[in-house]
Amino acid sequence: MKALNRQIVLAARPNGHARPSDFEFVERPIPVPGDGEVLFRNLLISVDPYQRNLMGNASTELPPIDIGQTMPGPTVAVVERSGNPEFAVGDHVVSWSGWREYGLSDGSDLMKVDPEAAPLSTALGVLGHTGLTAWIGTTRFLDPKPGGTFVVTAAAGSVGSVAAQIAKLRGHRVVGIAGGPEKVRYLKEELGLDEAVDYKAPDFAEQLARALPDGIDTLFENVGGRLFEALMPYFNMKAQIVICGTIAQYAFPGASDGPNRLPELLKAFLYRFIVIRGFSLTDHFDAYPEFAVEMRSWVSQDRIRYREEFVDGFENIPGAFLRLFDGSNTGKLIARLG
């Protein structure tokens, strides 16, 4: 066991996009588990866009973490010492310990995972909170009409790609929106979506019009900002929309340039009878077992595919996180510790 526990803490609140100097590496003693406690070593650390929101000066309504606090988030870990009879040395667990090498817990926030059942990394993605988010959003709130057009934004992302495939499994015409030709190829050729649109392309507006000859019946929205505004004219009568993320807005709390498009949206509610909602994942944690059975089955039959992007080495987490916001990432981003 190493003598020290490296952690990445918030050093400064970003203005706009985060920068490397907003993070600081600190070394603290490895804690010693007391009675009932578990010491675990993180093997895999989740790196997610929403973590920008925890840093402050962000487009969130939740309070940010304190300066000096370790960046929070889920991890997969192995138990190294245990004073808790429910956990044995060598057990694998999902923890919420964040960007640190070692964590201590009383066990209440740990969930055991079986490394034989599926790759451990899937516990942070397709079989974890991102997969659950996609599954809840698509199955609990969207009731698309058969044959209708189902649009997913950030469709190559860890949540969007699963949502888009669930919609395909349910027989809908699915249009994915993502940035760049490689993601478009992935959506059409590997995930089998009906259409994919490149929002970065100079002919984005024309691509969108070609992909949506019959408008949008259902939208699983992960982006917000200008992309949402571009989709508004396509909302059909009685369109159903779930807002699952607004990644384009996260780093810009005051983002309000351009004309005020809010009156146009209110008008769409009135004349097109649309419904838009957000949802709280925590309200649906009790659905986890049902989700896990269905998603494990889909994944094992290759009916739901997923991509993971690994970054090796604890020290490379901040850089990988920053790249989440330049659109170059595809699939679930996971830091793999040595």
Place this chain on the structure above:
Amino acid sequence: MKALNRQIVLAARPNGHARPSDFEFVERPIPVPGDGEVLFRNLLISVDPYQRNLMGNASTELPPIDIGQTMPGPTVAVVERSGNPEFAVGDHVVSWSGWREYGLSDGSDLMKVDPEAAPLSTALGVLGHTGLTAWIGTTRFLDPKPGGTFVVTAAAGSVGSVAAQIAKLRGHRVVGIAGGPEKVRYLKEELGLDEAVDYKAPDFAEQLARALPDGIDTLFENVGGRLFEALMPYFNMKAQIVICGTIAQYAFPGASDGPNRLPELLKAFLYRFIVIRGFSLTDHFDAYPEFAVEMRSWVSQDRIRYREEFVDGFENIPGAFLRLFDGSNTGKLIARLG
């Protein structure tokens, strides 16, 4: 019977608010009913804000009427001649014949009303389409939590005042928003709302803050525009919102001044898990009998109060219509023909 049938037709499409010169009075022969047809004389003509939307250059997504076409809308009429066995001379009916003195119908769009059961004017208001709109919006889509704050905008209007009283009958804390001290007095003293806020007052922001110490759980929205923007910061977690009207926007299709508040609303969906929806009244016409029984009972027991404002004389309809948009009107506006 008079020799000619006066009608008010669209003469020009307004830019912004409608003006008197946008209407023209024409006289046409009184039609003669053929076999199966009914000739009726209008007694009461409904004058409503949404009619601005029918004139063009408006914030609607529905096509406008043609220049030269009679302004459409509901009326209460008496049958003068009948070639239809279902209707006898002297029967009272609700028609959709619009701003004209006489109408002809095959009977399919006529609904008989009993002048003994309730004042005929209520068939255009509290027992007609405005009452039905309020009842559907509040009872079918809003499921407010007990003790929560239920806000109604344009609360002194024909739809808003009924929605606010239904919410009171269901035991909610109801806050009405309206323009001017007389409407505020009416809402608090005559309708018994818990609070009323004057959006025209210089201290509107302070009034709003005092009236909403616990935020907004449910919003029945009739106004849109800047007033909606002022309410957004008050939306509580899991707030439920029905967009029933956007009167502040009707005359201004391009209304988009000020900063872009759309990203803020998307953020509220994401972090406050709110739901906003429009609804189609025509989807719920089958609920009319249930509505009529409940609303007649409430009205007869003085549990739902309503105000009607009558304008006498066919020639005064355009002027009365224009005043709908200066905020001076209270309650349902009806033209009474001689």
